Amino acid sequence: MFLRNLDLKSPLEDLSLLLLGPRQTGKSTLLKTLFPASKVFDLLDPEIFRDLNKSPLLLNELIGQNETEPIIIDEIQKLPELIDVVHLLIEKNKSQRFILTGSSARKLKKQGQNLLGGRAYPLSLHPITSKEFLSKEKDGPIDSLIQIGGLPSVLNAKSPQRVLKAYVGIYLQEEVKAEGYARNLSDFSKFLEVAALTNSEQLDFAGVARDVQLSPRTVAAYYSILQDTLLGYLLEPFKETKTRKSVSTPKFYYFDVGVCNFLTGRESLSKGTPEYGKALEHFIFTELIAYRDYHENPFEIFYWRSASKFEVDFIIRLKSKKLIGIEVKGSSHIDTDDLKGFKAFEEDIKLSKKIIICNEKSPRLVQNQFQVMPYQLFCKQLWSQQII
Numbered sequence: 001m002f003l004r005n006l007d008l009k010s011p012l013e014d015l016s017l018l019l020l021g022p023r024q025t026g027k028s029t030l031l032k033t034l035f036p037a038s039k040v041f042d043l044l045d046p047e048i049f050r051d052l053n054k055s056p057l058l059l060n061e062l063i064g065q066n067e068t069e070p071i072i073i074d075e076i077q078k079l080p081e082l083i084d085v086v087h088l089l090i091e092k093n094k095s096q097r098f099i100l101t102g103s104s105a106r107k108l109k110k111q112g113q114n115l116l117g118g119r120a121y122p123l124s125l126h127p128i129t130s131k132e133f134l135s136k137e138k139d140g141p142i143d144s145l146i147q148i149g150g151l152p153s154v155l156n157a158k159s160p161q162r163v164l165k166a167y168v169g170i171y172l173q174e175e176v177k178a179e180g181y182a183r184n185l186s187d188f189s190k191f192l193e194v195a196a197l198t199n200s201e202q203l204d205f206a207g208v209a210r211d212v213q214l215s216p217r218t219v220a221a222y223y224s225i226l227q228d229t230l231l232g233y234l235l236e237p238f239k240e241t242k243t244r245k246s247v248s249t250p251k252f253y254y255f256d257v258g259v260c261n262f263l264t265g266r267e268s269l270s271k272g273t274p275e276y277g278k279a280l281e282h283f284i285f286t287e288l289i290a291y292r293d294y295h296e297n298p299f300e301i302f303y304w305r306s307a308s309k310f311e312v313d314f315i316i317r318l319k320s321k322k323l324i325g326i327e328v329k330g331s332s333h334i335d336t337d338d339l340k341g342f343k344a345f346e347e348d349i350k351l352s353k354k355i356i357i358c359n360e361k362s363p364r365l366v367q368n369q370f371q372v373m374p375y376q377l378f379c380k381q382l383w384s385q386q387i388i
Helices: 027-034 046-054 058-063 082-092 106-110 130-137 143-148 160-179 185-197 205-212 216-228 257-263 274-294 336-345 375-383
Strands: 016-020 040-042 071-074 098-102 120-124 232-235 251-254 300-305 311-317 323-328 353-358 364-366 370-374
Touching: 027 040, 027 071, 027 098, 040 046, 046 058, 058 082, 082 098, 130 143, 130 375, 143 160, 143 257, 143 274, 160 185, 160 257, 185 205, 185 216, 185 251, 185 257, 205 216, 216 232, 216 251, 232 274, 232 300, 251 257, 251 274, 257 274, 274 300, 274 311, 274 323, 274 375, 311 336, 323 336, 336 353, 353 375, 370 375
Parallel strands: 016 098, 016 120, 040 071, 071 098, 323 353, 353 370
Antiparallel strands: 232 251, 300 311, 311 323, 364 370
């Protein structure tokens, strides 16, 4: 059992919750731990789904009167019509709280649900973070998060690769095929693998389309499916530099490093290789996304790349408008060439911090302005709020 960083109880003091997260990130386990006395309606249960699908208003009778614990409805995207019933029940009893969970926002967006008219606070649950991993493993290494990712079932498995294989199969069968998101499951399966090979790179619909022998329009739709089913993110470019014109195409990242590694056939990664460098960058991205979503001090994340190919992996814009630059290198030694992206960016805009994450053993300050630090130290400082 991992000690999760996400606070659910404080928001419940004012509102119901909409808890979204990819399959098997631990939503149900977390809720059972925090609210053991709550009534749970799991829409993956065929009997519960059948009854509520036939008569959504039956929910009112099943809940009963004087419930003091939050009512949990799992996988709400299976039956979005229930949201209107929940809305009605909250209007009747404003002290009653609901927690709706979902592993896909696609149907909710498509059907234009109002998400309880602002009466539900949206939260996201991510795979296990470095801080959560260490809460269970004490002072153990977090290298495994870069190798096999952060899905709890994978981290607890004797054979992580077997669990990852099953995960991809379940997603294709239960999410894509069952919901009719893609007509040809074989084509979509090939797309998943090619998307993994281009993970952390700028989107190239035409290039991916050639590799999977599909139209660019279909490939664009498939990327949209990954985003809507919470399995991927687009990272937008920072476009405000003037001296060096920036690119305008977003990057794509899978939600979990382990799933991406599995889809590319990388069972183990050796430090110092380009593949390891990509996985480390991907891992840092997932840490930043989770940290942002678990704190009520939102910030924006971008990447920057000039037309002349100078790049900074991540640009963090704080509410104060200050910018933090983060560069990720898989190497064990940083030299002056690794500073070129920062220097090119600062021809236009100054950065309040310039951090290079790598595999050096000890932190150091280069040229009195560039913070070089091991990735383990960066993660520790991130979650202790020393970075952001």
